[in-house]
Amino acid sequence: MNFDLIISNITRHTPLEPGEINFFTSLLEPGQLLRKDWLVRTGDICRYDYFVNKGCLKVCYTNEKGTESVIKFATENWWVVDLDSFLNHTPSFYYIQAVEDTDYFQLSKSNYDLVHRKIPAFQKFSNERWQNGFIALQQRIIQSLSLTAEERYSHFLNKYPGLDQRISQRLIAAYLGITPEFLSMLRKKWATEFS
Amino acid sequence: MNFDLIISNITRHTPLEPGEINFFTSLLEPGQLLRKDWLVRTGDICRYDYFVNKGCLKVCYTNEKGTESVIKFATENWWVVDLDSFLNHTPSFYYIQAVEDTDYFQLSKSNYDLVHRKIPAFQKFSNERWQNGFIALQQRIIQSLSLTAEERYSHFLNKYPGLDQRISQRLIAAYLGITPEFLSMLRKKWATEFS
DNA sequence: CGTCTATTTGAATGTACTCAAAAGCGGTGG
């Protein structure tokens, strides 16, 4: 696995010197998952920050009734972590699981802290990461408050272009907060609207 | 207006030296609002970071149909800003308005940058602010995906204790993503369940 | 080919909204 994607992901935000790049990449541990493999289970301590190089992960929560909800999908070029568990060493509320066979890098908490101490650019990068994440989550909340399921589905298709062809409708429904049956009905309605 | 609340809000996360406190407070500008006054209108550039000393603000979005959605309430001891607009000088998507007569401090973007450059503790503070904000927003998304309106109302009462006595049901409904009529019905149902 | 899971379909149900009207409540001015 090469480092091009993860390095360009960071340097798009803030430049890194060659020495910093070498130092950072020496701390990364590569990993692979098969579809349905677990990366983090509910109740685990999330000890790594993950970067997806290829494939797709889901971050989920399943309630008492057994209904799964998807917080986010992480495809290639996305970072993913259970932040609360990672920062505070608390049992994770969410689980992270592979939706497709996935290649990833992981960075342990101690190495995460290390790069932030040694390389100021990483502080800037992480700041922007969480700030942008905050902004994106606010947008999602507004959408779930003010849009119908049909409109949210349309937004999903724009936000994750092509992803609807890669993952099951059951998962898309779990992301939108509706049942798979209802999503199926919406898609049927859309199909007939353009015939 | 005194600085006790805002200083304790920060030093709860990270200690500040007396000189740093003086420097920081010298950059704060106090302000007051009457109920229904605007702090930021949709389309404005959000040029300040705000801290509520007393009273209550709402951060909202109103869609084409005229339905208002509440992103968050900021009561005493809360910070509030339209982050995207503030950081990137873009027209704000949200508006911020007083729900009660409100006393606040504002910190301009240039002074915000200044304190972050001069006082490392502020970098730490802001990091934690956005990280914790991110964690809280994820929780809210999970709730809106997996809970009924009734359950979300119950969570609201726990998360903002006493606030239901201070603001209108119309606003609580806009926070929960339901109509005021439906919230009224839920409350009636609750009342009769305990009689 | 058989098994397992995902998707589709349909009927019945429940959750939440719309619209309209009435009642309550707080502030303001006469």
Next chain:
DNA sequence: CCACCGCTTTTGAGTACATTCAAATAGACG
């Protein structure tokens, strides 16, 4: 002090959005 105004809350009937449950169909994988 009271009458009125504007806004919020309540109530109810009808409707729309979304779920549940069950069964049939289609796809994916060993």
